[in-house]
Amino acid sequence: MMNKKSGNLILFLPLAILILFNMVFILSHLRGEEDYLRIAHRIVLNDFYGLHSVAFFVVLSVLCVLGLRRRISGTTFLRCTFLTFLLFMIAMNLSFFPELNRDTRGQELKRFRRLRTSHLEEAVRSSAAKSAEAIERYFQLGNDLSGKTLVIPLSSGDEGFGLMIGFIDPRAVVREKYPYLIGADDLEFLETLDARTSRFSINDRKTDSIVIVSEDPEAEEFTLFRHDRTMYFISPEIVRRLPINLHD
Amino acid sequence: MINQFLFLFFLEVLGLSFMGLFKKSLDRTYLYLLSLPMGVSLWAFLILILLGAGVSLRRGVALTASLLMLGAFFLMDLKKKVLSREDRVPLTILLLSFTALSFVFLNLNYSFFTNDSWALAAGGRMIALSTRLPARMLAEAGIFSYILHSAGSFWRFDYLYAIYPMIALCLFLFFIYSLYAPFGKKKISLNRPLAFCGLAGLFLLSTFFILLNSTYIHSNLLYGFYTFIALFGLWRRLRGDHFAWLIISVLALLSSVFIRVEGPLVALIPLILLISARELSFKDKVFYVLSVTLAVSAWFLKLFFLFSGFTGKKLDADRSLLVILIYLLCLLGLWLSEKRGLTRLRSYAPPAMLYALAFFWSYFIWTKGMSLKAGELIIRKYGILLVNVLRDGGWGTTWIALFFLFIAALFLARFEQESLFTYYILSFGLLFNSLNLIRGGWRAGWGDSGNRMLVHIIFILVFYIFLKFKGLIFKNETS
Numbered sequence: 142m143m144n145k146k147s148g149n150l151i152l153f154l155p156l157a158i159l160i161l162f163n164m165v166f167i168l169s170h171l172r173g174e175e176d177y178l179r180i181a182h183r184i185v186l187n188d189f190y191g192l193h194s195v196a197f198f199v200v201l202s203v204l205c206v207l208g209l210r211r212r213i214s215g216t217t218f219l220r221c222t223f224l225t226f227l228l229f230m231i232a233m234n235l236s237f238f239p240e241l242n243r244d245t246r247g248q249e250l251k252r253f254r255r256l257r258t259s260h261l262e263e264a265v266r267s268s269a270a271k272s273a274e275a276i277e278r279y280f281q282l283g284n285d286l287s288g289k290t291l292v293i294p295l296s297s298g299d300e301g302f303g304l305m306i307g308f309i310d311p312r313a314v315v316r317e318k319y320p321y322l323i324g325a326d327d328l329e330f331l332e333t334l335d336a337r338t339s340r341f342s343i344n345d346r347k348t349d350s351i352v353i354v355s356e357d358p359e360a361e362e363f364t365l366f367r368h369d370r371t372m373y374f375i376s377p378e379i380v381r382r383l384p385i386n387l388h389d
Numbered sequence: 390m391i392n393q394f395l396f397l398f399f400l401e402v403l404g405l406s407f408m409g410l411f412k413k414s415l416d417r418t419y420l421y422l423l424s425l426p427m428g429v430s431l432w433a434f435l436i437l438i439l440l441g442a443g444v445s446l447r448r449g450v451a452l453t454a455s456l457l458m459l460g461a462f463f464l465m466d467l468k469k470k471v472l473s474r475e476d477r478v479p480l481t482i483l484l485l486s487f488t489a490l491s492f493v494f495l496n497l498n499y500s501f502f503t504n505d506s507w508a509l510a511a512g513g514r515m516i517a518l519s520t521r522l523p524a525r526m527l528a529e530a531g532i533f534s535y536i537l538h539s540a541g542s543f544w545r546f547d548y549l550y551a552i553y554p555m556i557a558l559c560l561f562l563f564f565i566y567s568l569y570a571p572f573g574k575k576k577i578s579l580n581r582p583l584a585f586c587g588l589a590g591l592f593l594l595s596t597f598f599i600l601l602n603s604t605y606i607h608s609n610l611l612y613g614f615y616t617f618i619a620l621f622g623l624w625r626r627l628r629g630d631h632f633a634w635l636i637i638s639v640l641a642l643l644s645s646v647f648i649r650v651e652g653p654l655v656a657l658i659p660l661i662l663l664i665s666a667r668e669l670s671f672k673d674k675v676f677y678v679l680s681v682t683l684a685v686s687a688w689f690l691k692l693f694f695l696f697s698g699f700t701g702k703k704l705d706a707d708r709s710l711l712v713i714l715i716y717l718l719c720l721l722g723l724w725l726s727e728k729r730g731l732t733r734l735r736s737y738a739p740p741a742m743l744y745a746l747a748f749f750w751s752y753f754i755w756t757k758g759m760s761l762k763a764g765e766l767i768i769r770k771y772g773i774l775l776v777n778v779l780r781d782g783g784w785g786t787t788w789i790a791l792f793f794l795f796i797a798a799l800f801l802a803r804f805e806q807e808s809l810f811t812y813y814i815l816s817f818g819l820l821f822n823s824l825n826l827i828r829g830g831w832r833a834g835w836g837d838s839g840n841r842m843l844v845h846i847i848f849i850l851v852f853y854i855f856l857k858f859k860g861l862i863f864k865n866e867t868s
Binding site for chain 1: 786862
């Protein structure tokens with residue numbers, strides 16, 4: 142008769158193999174042209190953790206050597222390692238605070254402190270009107286976009302600017318004049334690669350031609366448009382007038 | 390500002406009067422720490438029932454119903470003679486601290502606001518002012534947070550923000566106390582356990598993204614808190630503690646079901662674990678599964694009719710029906726699990742659930758991963774997740790630490806009813822992988838929905854890890 146441990150092994154081994162198999166499959170794909178593993182490797186060793194990680198492993202090694210020399214019990218060694226590891230991680234986390242704070246909240250905090258929903262509604266209305274105005278100007282400059290699909294990534298989220306609740310839809314303001322215009326979330330977003338460089342791509346199943354209105358002054362850098370699709374950019378000059386937050 | 394304070398105070402008193410009913414069976418600290426989240430749940434369910442019954446919500450109706458509910462709990466408290474002399478001092482201190490903290494958070498509005506937050510505030514207003522439930526809104530997100538924000542219209546304040554730091558404070562204190570409470574029964578000095586539990590709290594507090602969520606007007610922290618309470622309550626009952634923990638767990642689980650659109654799916658994990666548990670009586674199980682099934686089915690039936698002729702991105706009429714069907718199947722599963730000859734199969738339910746989730750995940754990988762375009766999609770989705778977890782998600786080193794600690798924890802001595810946590814964490818991990826593959830609109834940055842979803846599991850994961858390491862650190866001192 143099988144004991145409990147062998148029973149568990151037989152029960153969970155196929156599951157572990159299946160999960161491992163999937164992981165290997167994903168990892169082998171991750172070694173594609175974007176090479177996210179390399180990005181992760183770079184983040185750990187340079188961009189973000191850098192010296193911190195190296196310092197931790199030095200401390201851990203010292204602990205190991207000390208532990209072995211003093212011949213402390215395995216339990217004490219594990220306790221010390223756990224506590225050192227935890228304290229180190231907490232210290233590292235705290236050291237990242239200023240950078241993360243700057244990246245996410247930063248100066249905006251002051252603006253939010255006395256925020257009222259009426260301010261937001263007003264901001265959205267004004268943003269919508271300005272978008273419409275900027276696009277109008279773009280057309281006046283003689284750029285013919287008839288037959289093209291205009292994508293406005295007003296929000297890369299699904300529910301941006303209260304679209305779903307129907308209070309106000311900035312796109313609707315523009316759509317009145319340009320019926321072929323669709324919002325970004327009418328399409329399936331393939332991915333937004335990096336918030337810092339604002340690189341992203343869109344998988345459009347409805348049209349072959351896409352125009353992207355972007356606030357990014359270096360819009361030419363928008364890449365990843367594959368499958369022989371044509372991509373148009375509204376010039377950065379116009380784009381700068383659009384008070385659109387691409388990333389929220 | 391005063392109106393928002395009155396609303397918060399009302400929720401606290403409502404929660405206290407409800408938790409007072411369990412005074413004889415629960416540790417008093419738990420009563421105090423859970424009063425706010427339970428008050429929030431009860432009030433949200435009251436409004437949900439009114440909405441479900443088709444009552445046209447006006448300010449007068451909502452306020453009267455709220456006060457009637459509070460009155461009913463007060464009457465029950467009086468009947469049970471809950472208030473005693475010795476309660477006066479701690480209750481006064483609690484309510485005074487609550488008032489002081491509320492005013493601090495009301496005056497220092499550090500809330501973080503994005504488009505989603507605005508949608509919540511405006512959606513809450515729609516619920517309060519509109520005579521019809523907006524189908525499009527409910528096809529995208531759970532109704533719980535919208536109901537919470539409808540308070541702005543009922544109590545006449547602009548938008549609800551002070552509740553988020555208050556809830557976060559309750560969560561941190563509840564988390565630390567839940568780790569610390571078992572030490573009180575042991576004959577050891579309590580300084581070191583206190584330092585150990587404080588360290589666990591500090592680990593969470595040192596995570597930037599957790600702190601950001603404490604003031605972020607969104608649903609993630611609420612969801613993380615309620616799932617933690619639900620699982621903790623279930624765990625306590627499985628260990629033989631009072632039935633009150635099961636009631637609290639049901640309320641918390643139901644709250645989590647209505648907070649997020651994926652809530653009904655995730656809530657199936659604890660339900661299946663509960664059905665398979667040998668330690669619970671059939672009566673307990675019936676109470677739990679029936680309460681959850683009835684509430685979920687009733688609401689989704691309402692959604693089914695609401696969604697007729699409407700195609701939503703995440704929810705529609707067909708999917709609402711599917712949710713009802715799955716929950717009814719759970720009820721059937723419970724009935725079958727007690728049948729003679731089938732009871733032996735109960736213990737296979739949790740591994741079967743893991744296999745089902747693993748195959749679900751594999752299905753997406755293998756069907757999508759094989760085509761070039763969808764293969765790219767998989768790469769990007771996992772790549773973004775990796776970049777978020779390591780840098781752009783605002784987690785600092787937290788997930789790196791948790792990865793190593795979780796692996797180490799698996800090899801440490803088991804604690805009582807540990808499998809509830811291990812199965813939940815693994816199942817959630819597999820489900821998260823599948824959801825990660827089918828979701829849209831992802832990006833590198835803290836606002837990415839996959840990144841935010843990690844908040845849903847982190848409290849349970851850290852709690853599990855620290856419980857395991859507690860056994861190691863206090864090896865010779867705890868039984």
